[in-house]
Amino acid sequence: MRHGSIPGAHGRVRPLTLLGDPVLHAPAKDVTDFGPELAALVEDMFATMYAAQGVGLAANQVGEPLRVFVYDCPDDEDVRHLGHVVNPRLVTADGVVIRGPEGCLSLPGLEAGTERYDHAVVEGFTVTGEPVTVHGTGFFARCLQHECDHVEGTVYADRVEGRRHRRLMRQVSRASWSK
Numbered sequence: 001m002r003h004g005s006i007p008g009a010h011g012r013v014r015p016l017t018l019l020g021d022p023v024l025h026a027p028a029k030d031v032t033d034f035g036p037e038l039a040a041l042v043e044d045m046f047a048t049m050y051a052a053q054g055v056g057l058a059a060n061q062v063g064e065p066l067r068v069f070v071y072d073c074p075d076d077e078d079v080r081h082l083g084h085v086v087n088p089r090l091v092t093a094d095g096v097v098i099r100g101p102e103g104c105l106s107l108p109g110l111e112a113g114t115e116r117y118d119h120a121v122v123e124g125f126t127v128t129g130e131p132v133t134v135h136g137t138g139f140f141a142r143c144l145q146h147e148c149d150h151v152e153g154t155v156y157a158d159r160v161e162g163r164r165h166r167r168l169m170r171q172v173s174r175a176s177w178s179k
């Protein structure tokens with residue numbers, strides 16, 4: 001692979017928005033301009049995701065209220081999935097529902113058991129406006145559902161219920177970043 005083609009190699013690591021930041025809790029806007037600014041944003045998002053050792057990142061997690069996410073995520077068979085989706089639509093989420101540990105770069109250091117479908121399909125576009133369809137199973141399906149939630153202004157903590165939710169919120173209130 002050419003050096004120049006490594007995602008994020010030319011990107012800038014940006015500060016992450018954290019739980020409670022309004023940009024994380026409002027639906028993001030459709031991308032209408034597929035120009036160099038969008039390509040630069042995606043590069044920054046990859047750089048930021050890798051710097052934070054994440055497996056997925058949505059644009060509102062770097063403060064941009066646009067419908068874009070990037071991912072570099074394994075599935076349950078350890079197959080690596082790498083890419084980005086602009087204006088994503090979760091067109092299928094089905095199969096069995098699995099409650100598994102889920103975390104988020106906007107709630108650093110925390111995780112909670114979160115229910116997700118085992119299979120997901122996302123349709124959208126590349127940075128140059130080409131249509132793209134992404135299929136995921138297992139942990140990668142979880143990632144796709146998590147990132148599609150972000151563009152709608154939902155974080156995984158919103159999907160955790162009962163005592164798990166209370167425990168997570170207690171951990172948030174004690175976290176150094178939530179002050």
Ligand SMILES: [Zn+2]
Nearest residue numbers: 103104105106
């Ligand atoms: Zn997240």
